[in-house]
Structures are given as C-alpha cells and as structure tokens.
Amino acid sequence: MSTPPAMLYPELLAPFDLHAITRDGHRLDHAEGASKPLQSRPEPQPRGAKVHGSRPIDQAEAAARFIAAPEHEKMHDERLWDLRQKRDREMHGIAEWEELRSLASAIKEHTLTHLDQYLEQFEANARSNGIHVHWARDAVEHNQIVHGILKGHGAKSLIKSKSMLTEECGFRPYMASVGIEIIETDLGERIQQLDNEDPSHVVVPAVHKLRTDVAEVFAKTIGTDPANSDVHYLAEAQREATRPLILAADAGMTGCNFAVAETGTFVVCTNEGNADLSANVPKLHIASIGIEKIIPRLEHLALFVRLLSRSALGSPVTQYTSHFRGPREGGEMHIVLVDNGRSERLGMEEFWTSLKCIRCGACMNTCPVYRRSGGLSYGATYSGPIGLIIDPTFNQRKYSNLPFASTLNGSCSNVCPVKINIHEQIYAWRRVLTECHETPLAKRVEMKAAGELLSRPAAYRTAVAAADIALAHLPRWVIYNGLNAWGRHHEVPHPPKETFHSWYQANRGGKQ
Amino acid sequence: MANSGFNVEAADTEALFVRNFSGFDYVVAPSGSCVHHVRDNFDAIEQTPEVKEVRARTYELVEFLRDIQKVQAFPWARFPHRVGLHNSCGTLRRVKHAAASELHEPFFSKPMDLLSKVEGIEFVTPARPDECCGFGGTFSVFEEVVSTKMGYDKVSDHARAGAEYIVSADSSCLMHQQGCAERIGVPIKFIHCSDPERSRRMNGKAFLLPLARLLMSSLFIWDGVVMLRNPSATAQYFASVHVPAPNVAVWPAIPVHLLGGLAVLAGFYTRWAAALLALVCLGTAFGVHLPAGDPANMINFYKNLVMTGGLLYVIAFGPGGLSFDREAT
Numbered sequence: 001m002s003t004p005p006a007m008l009y010p011e012l013l014a015p016f017d018l019h020a021i022t023r024d025g026h027r028l029d030h031a032e033g034a035s036k037p038l039q040s041r042p043e044p045q046p047r048g049a050k051v052h053g054s055r056p057i058d059q060a061e062a063a064a065r066f067i068a069a070p071e072h073e074k075m076h077d078e079r080l081w082d083l084r085q086k087r088d089r090e091m092h093g094i095a096e097w098e099e100l101r102s103l104a105s106a107i108k109e110h111t112l113t114h115l116d117q118y119l120e121q122f123e124a125n126a127r128s129n130g131i132h133v134h135w136a137r138d139a140v141e142h143n144q145i146v147h148g149i150l151k152g153h154g155a156k157s158l159i160k161s162k163s164m165l166t167e168e169c170g171f172r173p174y175m176a177s178v179g180i181e182i183i184e185t186d187l188g189e190r191i192q193q194l195d196n197e198d199p200s201h202v203v204v205p206a207v208h209k210l211r212t213d214v215a216e217v218f219a220k221t222i223g224t225d226p227a228n229s230d231v232h233y234l235a236e237a238q239r240e241a242t243r244p245l246i247l248a249a250d251a252g253m254t255g256c257n258f259a260v261a262e263t264g265t266f267v268v269c270t271n272e273g274n275a276d277l278s279a280n281v282p283k284l285h286i287a288s289i290g291i292e293k294i295i296p297r298l299e300h301l302a303l304f305v306r307l308l309s310r311s312a313l314g315s316p317v318t319q320y321t322s323h324f325r326g327p328r329e330g331g332e333m334h335i336v337l338v339d340n341g342r343s344e345r346l347g348m349e350e351f352w353t354s355l356k357c358i359r360c361g362a363c364m365n366t367c368p369v370y371r372r373s374g375g376l377s378y379g380a381t382y383s384g385p386i387g388l389i390i391d392p393t394f395n396q397r398k399y400s401n402l403p404f405a406s407t408l409n410g411s412c413s414n415v416c417p418v419k420i421n422i423h424e425q426i427y428a429w430r431r432v433l434t435e436c437h438e439t440p441l442a443k444r445v446e447m448k449a450a451g452e453l454l455s456r457p458a459a460y461r462t463a464v465a466a467a468d469i470a471l472a473h474l475p476r477w478v479i480y481n482g483l484n485a486w487g488r489h490h491e492v493p494h495p496p497k498e499t500f501h502s503w504y505q506a507n508r509g510g511k512q
Numbered sequence: 513m514a515n516s517g518f519n520v521e522a523a524d525t526e527a528l529f530v531r532n533f534s535g536f537d538y539v540v541a542p543s544g545s546c547v548h549h550v551r552d553n554f555d556a557i558e559q560t561p562e563v564k565e566v567r568a569r570t571y572e573l574v575e576f577l578r579d580i581q582k583v584q585a586f587p588w589a590r591f592p593h594r595v596g597l598h599n600s601c602g603t604l605r606r607v608k609h610a611a612a613s614e615l616h617e618p619f620f621s622k623p624m625d626l627l628s629k630v631e632g633i634e635f636v637t638p639a640r641p642d643e644c645c646g647f648g649g650t651f652s653v654f655e656e657v658v659s660t661k662m663g664y665d666k667v668s669d670h671a672r673a674g675a676e677y678i679v680s681a682d683s684s685c686l687m688h689q690q691g692c693a694e695r696i697g698v699p700i701k702f703i704h705c706s707d708p709e710r711s712r713r714m715n716g717k718a719f720l721l722p723l724a725r726l727l728m729s730s731l732f733i734w735d736g737v738v739m740l741r742n743p744s745a746t747a748q749y750f751a752s753v754h755v756p757a758p759n760v761a762v763w764p765a766i767p768v769h770l771l772g773g774l775a776v777l778a779g780f781y782t783r784w785a786a787a788l789l790a791l792v793c794l795g796t797a798f799g800v801h802l803p804a805g806d807p808a809n810m811i812n813f814y815k816n817l818v819m820t821g822g823l824l825y826v827i828a829f830g831p832g833g834l835s836f837d838r839e840a841t
Contacts, residue, residue, distance in 0.1 A: 060655045430517025447516060455527070490663065493687045
C-alpha cells in the first residue's frame with residue numbers, strides 16, 4: 001500500500017498497527033483492515049446533550065463539551081473521516097457510481113409514491129410465506145404489539161440486533177418496565193446498553209467512545225480488568241459474556257435494511273452475524289420494520305446492497321447479508337410494520353424525500369459539524385444531517401435548534417446514496433421553524449435589525465464606518481466583551497483603510 | 513438572514529440588490545456564496561422579469577473571468593508563493609467552481625485554472641481539501657465553538673501543508689479563517705483569489721511612470737530652487753512680464769514650484785500636485801507667453817501646453833509605482 005493520505009491529526013496515527021491481522025506475512029487490508037490504526041490517550045468521556053422534557057435541545061452546549069475533550073473529539077473526527085475516505089475509495093472503483101445513486105433515488109421515490117400498494121403487496125407475500133404481519137401506528141403500539149407476542153410465548157428474555165427503529169420507539173425502556181430482559185448483540189450497541197447511553201451513530205453506535213471508556217464500562221458490568229483496554233481482549237470478553245445469554249434467550253428480534261414487496265422477504269445486513277444469531281437461535285423471530293424500508297422487487301436489492309456498505313463503512317459489502325423469507329420448521333416469524341409519523345412525513349412536500357434514507361450513516365461520516373460534536377450532542381435518536389431533517393417531525397419544539405447546527409456546506413447531499421437533498425431540507429426547515437417562531441428571541445431581534453440595516457444604504461454605510469472606526473481604535477478589553485460572540489474564539493476582522501464604496505467614489509468618479 | 517431561515521426579513525435587502533443592479537449585462541461579485549444565494553435562493557421577493565434578469569446575470573468573479581471573458585493569461589502578474597486554495601462550500605458545490613471530492617466526476621478547478629496562469633504560484637494540498645471551514649453565516653456566531661474548531665482545523669491543515677497564503681473566491685470564509693488563524697497564532701496570510709492576478713511583475717514597464725515623473729518634475733524643482741536663491745531677481749522678472757503684485761507673487765510661487773515639483777517626483781498627493789502645476793503652466797502660458805507673442809515666447813507657450821497635457825495624464829492615471837501614494841494603499 002502507498003503512503004497513507006495526510007491527516008489533520010497525524011499524531012493520532014499508531015506507529016505500527018497494534019491490531020493488524022496478518023496472513024502469510026501480509027497484513028489483511030480489506031474491509032476493517034483498511035481502516036487507519038489510531039491511538040488515543042485516556043480521558044473522561046464527555047456525555048451527551050442535556051435533555052429536559054420537550055425543552056429545545058442545546059446542541060451547541062453539548063458540542064462545546066465534546067470539543068473540550070480533545071482526545072475524544074480528535075479520535076471521533078479522524079475515525080469518521082477515515083470512513084469517509086474509505087467510502088471515496090470504493091466510489092472510485094465503480095465507474096457507474098453516480099448512475100447507481102440516481103437509480104437508487106428513483107426507485108425509492110417511486111416506491112414511496114406508491115407506498116400503499118407495495119406495503120399491501122409485501123404483507124400478502126409475507127403472509128403467504130408463513131410470516132405473521134402486524135401493523136403499528138406509532139411507537140407505543142409497536143412496543144405493545146411486541147410485548148403481546150412475547151407474552152404469548154412466555155418469553156422473558158429477548159436478544160436483538162441493532163435497529164434504529166427500536167431506538168426510536170423507546171423499546172428498551174418499555175421492555176424494562178414490563179420486566180422483559182433485552183440483550184443487544186451488536187457490540188457497539190451492547191456497549192451503549194451496558195453504559196445506559198443511547199447509540200451515537202446509526203452504524204457504529206459507540207464510535208464516540210475511546211477504548212479506555214469501553215474498558216471502564218465492561219469492568220463495571222462484565223467484570224473485565226479496568227486497566228486493560230486492548231480491543232481484542234474487550235471484544236472477546238463481551239463475546240464470552242453474551243454468548244450464553246444468546247443461547248438461552250427465549251426470543252430474538254432484528255431490524256430490517258430492505259423489505260422486498262415482490263417476495264415478502266426482508267434483508268438484514270451486519271458485519272458481526274449478530275442478526276443471524278438473534279434470528280436463528282431462538283425459535284421466535286420478531287422483525288421491526290419501518291414502512292419506508294420497502295423496495296419493489298428482488299432485482300432492486302442488488303443496487304442497494306452495492307451502495308449500502310460502501311457508503312456506510314467503505315467496504316464493498318457487509319460480512320452477512322441475510323434474507324429472511326419465512327419461519328423455519330417449528331419456529332415462528334413475526335413482522336411489525338411501523339409508521340410512527342412516516343406517512344405524515346410522506347405528505348410534507350419539502351421533506352418527504354427524507355424517507356428514502358437507507359440509514360447508511362454516510363452523511364454523519366462526512367459532516368464536519370457531526371464529527372466535531374459527537375452524535376450524542378443532538379439529543380435525539382437520529383443525529384447528524386439526516387437527524388436535522390427528520391427529528392423536527394418527531395418533536396418540533398424539542399428539536400427546533402437542530403437544523404441550525406449546520407453550515408449548509410452540502411457534503412451530506414453529495415455522499416447520500418439515495419440523493420436526499422439534505423442540506424436543502426435543512427435550509428427549508430430553518431424557514432419553517434422561523435415562521436413558527438421556534439427560534440430564540442435574541443436571534444429574531446438581531447435578524448430583524450439586520451434586515452432593516454442592510455436594506456438602507458445610508459444607514460448601512462454609517463454603521464460600517466462606525467464599526468471600522470471602533471475596531472481600529474477601541475482597546476481589546478472593550479471589543480472582546482461578553483456580548484461579542486464572534487470574539488470568543490476568533491479575532492475580529494481588520495478594518496480596511498477605505499471601503500470599496502469610498503474607493504469607487506474617489507477613483508471612478510460619481511458614476512453610478 | 514435567508515440562511516438562518518429569516519426569509520421575510522431578507523426581502524428588502526434582496527429588493528435593494530435588484531434595484532442597484534438591474535439593467536447591467538453582467539453583475540460580477542467577488543464572493544461565491546453571495547452569487548449562489550442570488551442565483552439559487554433569491555425568493556423572498558416577487559419574481560418579476562426584472563428580478564429574474566438580475567439573478568440570471570449574476571456571476572462570481574472567477575467564473576466570469578474564465579467562462580465569459582475567457583482570460584488566457586495574466587502577463588503582468590507574478591506571485592512566487594505557496595498558496596492553499598480554499599473553495600468555499602457554496603462556491604464549490606453550488607457555483608461549481610471545482611470538482612467536489614464526494615462525487616465521482618473528473619477533476620476540474622476553475623480557480624486553479626486561472627491562478628496557475630500567474631507566474632511563480634505554487635499550490636499546496638491540505639489533508640482535507642474541501643472540508644468546510646466552519647463559517648456558515650450566523651453559524652459562526654450561534655454555534656461559535658464548533659465553527660471556530662473547524663476554522664482552527666482548516667488553517668492548521670493548510671499550514672501543515674506549507675501554505676504561506678490562503679486564497680479564496682469567498683471573503684466571508686477568509687474573514688473567518690483569518691480570525692481563527694490570528695487567535696491561535698498560525699502565520700498564514702489571507703487574500704482574495706483576485707490578488708495574485710493583480711500582483712505586479714517587476715519588469716521594465718514598472719519604471720516608466722516613475723521616470724516620467726522625474727522628467728516632469730525636473731523643471732519645476734529647478735525653477736523653484738532658482739527663485740529661492742534669488743527672490744528679488746524673480747520679482748523683477750515677474751514685473752517685466754506684467755505679473756500683478758510681483759513682489760508678493762514671488763512668495764507663493766516658490767513653494768508651488770518647488771514643493772509641487774517634489775510632490776510629483778515622490779508621488780505624494782500626486783494628482784493634487786499635478787493639478788496645481790497644470791494650473792501654473794496654463795496660467796503662465798496664457799498670462800505671460802501668449803501676450804508677449806514673440807517667437808521665443810511662443811515656443812514657451814506651446815511647451816507649457818505640452819507640459820499641461822502630461823500633467824493631465826498624471827491626474828487621469830495616477831502616479832504609478834515607486835510612489836508614496838501607491839505604496840500607502
């Protein structure tokens with residue numbers, strides 16, 4: 001391999017790859033092996049956004065605390081940037097990449113436009129495969145339906161693979177309240193469960209943690225050595241601790257990446273094979289599926305499978321791409337199709353295409369704000385760019401600040417495999433929230449004043465002249481006062497010797 | 513304002529823009545993000561034909577020079593420095609200045625095309641060539657911790673790649689990055705991408721104007737010295753050619769000639785000095801030489817007109833290089 005690309009924090013690069021796997025003297029460098037080896041120093045983990053009921057989440061405050069933990073921030077930033085670069089490498093290996101994106105977007109838009117037909121087709125085919133199909137209007141109904149199924153089988157423990165939908169439904173707390181034990185089998189999700197923390201990223205739930213943080217969590221919960229933060233040791237310890245729970249579980253639950261209407265099958269992609277364990281070890285398999293996961297035909301699946309892992313992790317395909325068509329002999333398979341606001345979002349002219357999302361996380365990996373804030377700073381199930389545009393549909397007030405946690409740079413829209421115009425929807429949400437007065441009073445006052453000033457040339461020129469004089473002559477302690485938000489972390493701009501306008505008047509005459 | 517969602521508040525400002533710029537063939541702006549907003553988002557106001565015209569005719573400077581003017585060279589320009597090119601996000605992805613790294617498309621870069629025509633320029637490659645610098649409009653104030661962290665990272669990245677200057681087609685990004693660089697002590701200079709194109713080459717032509725000023729000022733300086741050394745003889749000469757109040761007139765005449773000449777020589781308030789001396793030439797031509805009328809005086813009459821013509825060039829085009837006025841800007 002050629003020299004690795006330049007890094008923002010070259011000091012994070014491990015001098016030799018501590019965890020490389022070699023075969024015949026060669027380092028394996030496909031999939032995760034192609035990731036940059038990074039090292040960090042121990043540091044207390046910054047926690048996520050402070051949540052107070054439905055009060056607007058202060059993402060900026062949580063982001064500031066993440067940035068104030070430099071080991072975490074740098075590692076998070078470099079690790080996710082590495083995923084973005086791996087994605088780019090995969091992209092360059094496929095000449096028709098942009099065409100694939102356009103096709104995927106078109107298929108999703110078509111499906112969503114005819115969602116009712118495809119859902120009914122899916123249900124009919126799934127039923128004829130022997131799968132029980134349930135419909136849940138919202139999160140509560142989902143939890144109740146699943147609880148009903150488990151109670152019906154006398155199940156007291158449930159193993160599950162990662163599902164953002166179940167996070168959205170608040171599944172674990174609900175199950176805890178009715179006395180059913182849930183065991184997450186995805187390593188990252190399990191870490192988060194043991195730490196009583198939400199997942200921070202849709203694909204790599206514990207990416208915000210350093211290995212020393214994980215060592216601390218495992219030491220408290222599964223009895224590992226707190227001083228040992230070796231990755232293989234910790235992963236093996238988790239496997240040893242969880243395997244007996246998997247083997248003894250009464251029921252298994254998975255999410256779903258794609259549900260094929262034509263055949264009534266659903267597909268789950270994992271790198272750990274934990275969905276397969278969850279689905280195949282216990283006799284009862286329950287799958288929670290968001291209604292937007294439908295695709296029309298099996299032939300469409302190939303397109304999405306080509307795009308998913310490349311976009312998410314920069315690997316050509318996940319280790320396991322499992323198709324579930326029906327229960328095995330002596331087993332039972334249930335699907336819960338969940339709406340939870342999706343059909344309402346389908347009716348929003350500016351925002352319905354957010355339903356195309358295949359939960360790859362590429363937008364999070366590329367977002368410079370996300371990488372520096374950490375997913376937990378958003379205080380919502382969905383963070384990063386996709387979170388900014390769907391969270392306000394779950395709770396407009398609580399998530400009213402999120403669309404402002406963006407520079408509108410547009411990188412997210414460019415990496416989205418299904419071409420969601422994320423940054424344009426962020427822009428549109430800002431307008432909506434401003435019109436609904438979900439913005440802080442101070443900002444509204446300032447924007448109104450700006451509007452008045454910038455539309456009046458004489459006032460504007462006076463203000464600029466005054467500001468230039470002030471900047472040129474006032475002492476530092478006056479300029480950099482508590483009200484000067486710009487001045488907290490930047491120097492103020494240099495006042496020019498003359499404005500363009502006065503130069504123009506002097507040199508090009510009064511010609512207007 | 514529009515970027516923050518305050519579209520209604522932006523309406524009057526957008527209307528003012530249209531009023532100011534309607535009727536022109538091209539509206540060119542040295543700021544890609546502004547051009548993107550005008551072309552793509554200017555909808556707080558009613559879309560009259562006039563508004564649509566202005567929106568369609570608005571160009572960013574690099575785009576205009578390369579695509580419309582089709583500039584092939586900057587023969588006068590020289591900028592022997594290592595430059596980090598910053599394409600602001602709006603300019604990159606919306607005005608389409610260059611290929612975005614997320615997309616599978618052949619590489620192209622309009623600013624690089626133009627700037628590589630400047631002699632001596634060398635581009636450095638940062639680790640993250642098109643990551644956002646964090647300005648984001650009001651984001652830089654309302655989310656200033658993340659914004660400035662992005663800015664620190666951006667300038668440090670360019671510094672590590674060896675940039676002496678960061679150039680961009682977007683002044684707002686430059687302002688933000690400069691503020692960040694100065695706060696953390698990164699010694700990079702920030703200039704608009706048009707600056708290297710304007711930088712002057714030190715060749716023969718650069719000396720023409722200072723030489724011209726030397727030649728033009730010589731007479732006045734010499735005259736001034738002569739008058740200073742013998743004011744009474746000067747007064748007598750004035751009297752002989754019917755200059756009113758000759759004994760008094762000597763005193764302003766000396767500094768006007770001497771200091772006016774020195775000012776033109778040094779390029780100090782050159783246009784004012786040239787104007788003053790032009791008046792003196794005309795005054796002398798019509799007041800002294802023409803009335804006298806004899807051949808020697810007529811030569812002087814026309815000579816004074818020629819000198820006035822030269823001084824008018826100075827008023828029109830300025831002092832040129834090696835002058836106080838030019839160096840002070």
